[in-house]
Structure formats: C-alpha cells, structure tokens
Amino acid sequence: xxxxxxxxxxxxxxxxxxxxxxxxxxxxxxxxxxxxxxxxxxxxxxxxxxxxxxxxxxxxxxxxxxxxxxxxxxxxxxxxxxxxxxxxxxxxxxxxxxxxxxxxxxxxxxxxx
Amino acid sequence: xxxxxxxxxxxxxxxxxxxxxxxxxxxxxxxxxxxxxxxxxxxxxxxxxxxxxxxxxxxxxxxxxxxxxxxxxxxxxxxxxxxxxxxxxxxxxxxxxxxxxxxxxxxxxxxxx
Numbered sequence: 001x002x003x004x005x006x007x008x009x010x011x012x013x014x015x016x017x018x019x020x021x022x023x024x025x026x027x028x029x030x031x032x033x034x035x036x037x038x039x040x041x042x043x044x045x046x047x048x049x050x051x052x053x054x055x056x057x058x059x060x061x062x063x064x065x066x067x068x069x070x071x072x073x074x075x076x077x078x079x080x081x082x083x084x085x086x087x088x089x090x091x092x093x094x095x096x097x098x099x100x101x102x103x104x105x106x107x108x109x110x111x112x113x
Numbered sequence: 114x115x116x117x118x119x120x121x122x123x124x125x126x127x128x129x130x131x132x133x134x135x136x137x138x139x140x141x142x143x144x145x146x147x148x149x150x151x152x153x154x155x156x157x158x159x160x161x162x163x164x165x166x167x168x169x170x171x172x173x174x175x176x177x178x179x180x181x182x183x184x185x186x187x188x189x190x191x192x193x194x195x196x197x198x199x200x201x202x203x204x205x206x207x208x209x210x211x212x213x214x215x216x217x218x219x220x221x222x223x224x225x226x
Binding site (some may be wrong): 004013041042043044045048056058089091093098099100101102103104105106113 | 144145147151154155157158159162164168193202204212213214216217219
C-alpha cells in the first residue's frame, strides 16, 4: 500500500541551526502539506503546496520556513534558524485532490536544544 | 474566527461498547469535514470525509454524521475494540478564499478490556 515516508524520524538540533525535514509523498498525488503538532497540543496547518508553488500558508509559516520540491519526488521543509518553540512533531501529508483523503506520514520529531 | 470544538475531551469505555464523539464548528463557508484517528506518536489516519450534501458516511465500524445547518458532526464507533484507543480529530475546511483546515483538539478515547 502506498504511503508517505518522512525522514528522519527524530532530529535534535541546536537553537539557531538550520534543519531540513524530508518527505516522499505518494507518487501520483498532486497536493502536499506540512503540519506540526507541539507535544500535547492539536495539529496545526503550516503550508500546502500545489503545482510547484505554495497555495496556502498559515501565520505560523513565517520567513523562517520554506518548502521545496527539488526533484519531483521529495518534498522538504526547511527551518532556517531554529528556535526552542519549533520543537514539535512535523507531519507531511499528500492527497490526489484538494477534497480527497490526505495521507499522513509518521512524522519527524524535532527537538531544539 | 474559524473554530472546531470537540467533546468530550476524553472518554473511557469498555471493549464491545459503542460511543459517540461530537464536533461543533464555526468554519464558513463550509467545504468539507474530516475525521481522523491518531495513535500516540503517529500520523493521523483518515476515517471519513464529508461534504455539504452528505449526512452520513460509514467506514467499517465508524459512522460519521453531518448536520450542516447546526454545524455539528458526530463520529459513532460500534462494538469498540482495544485498538480503537486513540485520539479522534475533527478537521473542517473552508471553501473559497482560504482553504486552510481548522483542527479540533481531539477526543482521547481509551477502550478497556
């Protein structure tokens, strides 16, 4: 069964460092998303990506964040200068269409120390 | 402001019993409502997607209802199993302008043998 894969599963980084979280969406999907979930809190939408450009982004997705689909298979989230409050589980998701089921990856747990 | 409220916050039931989870929303204009199951430390898994014209949708032992007039949805779980222990999240998306989904905080369900 096709699935969304994320790497790494856990990343520890020092405050101020850049991190890149990687995702391989399901191959025939066209819409890609990043979400985050701070421990004990609800899932929050970060950004959606379609046709090689950002289609929606939330207030959380400020200039420190960027997304890229560098090679037609990977979908990455970059945080330029991490802050302690960026510590969270980051989920990538993809869907065939805007109104169809979104499949989530297993997440990357980012810990900023 | 778009909001999604879920109740109860947590629920404990015995294996084999049925339960119903509630979701009230203020998202407008409405596009679709999704129910997800999230196991601890894992990515959400889609259970149902409902659009404006759908009142009921089933997925195995899960049945979701939608009342677009009162802006309420419920998720009914029949004959609960131990593996149903998880967080159940209601997500509502708007239509037109912004498609950013609004997540509820989830209902934590624990099924005891």
